[in-house]
Amino acid sequence: MKKRFFVTGTDTDAGKTYVTVGLLKAAKRAGLKSFGLKPIAAGAEQIKGDWRNDDALLIQQASSVLLPYEQVNPVVLEAAIAPHIAAMKEGRLITASRLEGFIKGALLVPHDFVLVEGAGGWRVPLNDRELLSDVAKSLGFPVILVVNMKLGCLNHAILTAEAIARDGLTLVGWVANNSAETMPCYDENIATLSAMLTAPLLASIPWCDNESDSQKVFDEMLSAL
Template structure:
């Protein structure tokens, strides 16, 4: 049975790639044919073979099913700015249907566990009419919501979950990510508030951790909850 999810965050730098890579690594340890995609990425450097985005490279390397970079990250933009603005500056037009086609083409490769990572938050513009959430809607995959536990996360998480529900998609669950060595003030109280106010289950918490074994155990638990 194949499992496929769309990974989004409550804002940029929420930890989407950290969660995506961690889950792909957990799937690999579980012996699953896994692959991750980063269909659009802004912020890249020129390398041998062309422009490359760091997050997309991490996702490519974490996947047990190896795809060419061009399939993992079909739309790569140079400047680390809003994708639609970066595309406009490069004289390119990005459409939801084109991204959807890239994703579905890559997913024809046999797999058992696949993650499609978004860019920024849920309502990221692709052009003057379409949003990245339009791509997620067309795919119809359950959504994994990454919440970076910091001041403001309650409002952002609740609004994002509401937007996903309005788009007719299920939130498979959410992950509480602590991306700094020190927890936010009243961390436990904020976590409890989200647990009570978000209808989707809490898949797991990711404390700041430099111990690789502990990190792996956390992601193994999240994978088993999906």
Template structure:
């Protein structure tokens, strides 16, 4: 049975790509045919005359199924700003249905495990009428919420979780992602979120100096999905 999830965060730079890549690499170690997709990305540089987003490139390398860059990141915008503004400045219209079509086309490729990474947080606008959450609602894949543990995360995490559930999408679990500087009262904040969020805590990711040290944490996280 295929397992597919949508990865979102409580805000930008929450650690979505870190979690996505870590789970994809864990799936690869488990022998699964894995696919990571970043349907829209704002912030790219020219590499051999092609715009490339660094997060999408990491996902391409972490996936065990060989896909072209265009399949992984069909909509890439150059400016590292809100996607709908970046698209407007480039004279492009991005819609949820168009992104859904790209994703479903790529997911026809044989696979066991797939992660669709959003951009920014749950309510990032795609255009004047739609949000990225509209794409997640159409896909109806269970959602993994990444919480960057910092001051303000309680409010952001609780509001995001409420919005996901209110949109009728399953919140399968959340990940506590800690930065290099551990937030004050980390354990107390972690306990508060564990009590207040309806979904289970999938894993706690401390700051790892050596990326190899995180492998066990991601392997354990994968086993819970």
């Protein structure tokens, strides 16, 4: 049975790519045909004349099914700013249907496990009418929420979970991702989110975990999905 998930975060730099890459590596260790997609990415540099996004490259490298970069990240924007503004500055129009088409094209490749990583948070604009969440709604995949564990995350996480439910999607689980400095009252904040979010806590990820500990966390997370 194919497993497909949409990975979102409470905000930008919440740790979506870290979680996506970790799960893809776990899927590879499990012998699954797996790949990740980053349909839109803002922030790129030229490598041998082509624009490339660092997160998309990490996702491509972690996948067991090796797709061309253009399929992993079909829309790459140079400036590391809100995607719709970056697209406007480049004279481009990004639509939800176009992104959905790119994703569904990639899904024709044989697979067991696929992660589609969003950009920023849940309600990121694509243009003056559409949001990236419109793409997630069209796909209908269960959602993994990465929570950036810092002051303000309770509000961000609860509002994001409410928006996901309002869009008719299933929040399959959430991940507590820690920054360099542990959040004050960390355990109490985890307990609050565990009580207020309907989905289970899939993992609490420390900042500087070693490779073997990291693998164990993501192997267990993969098994829980």
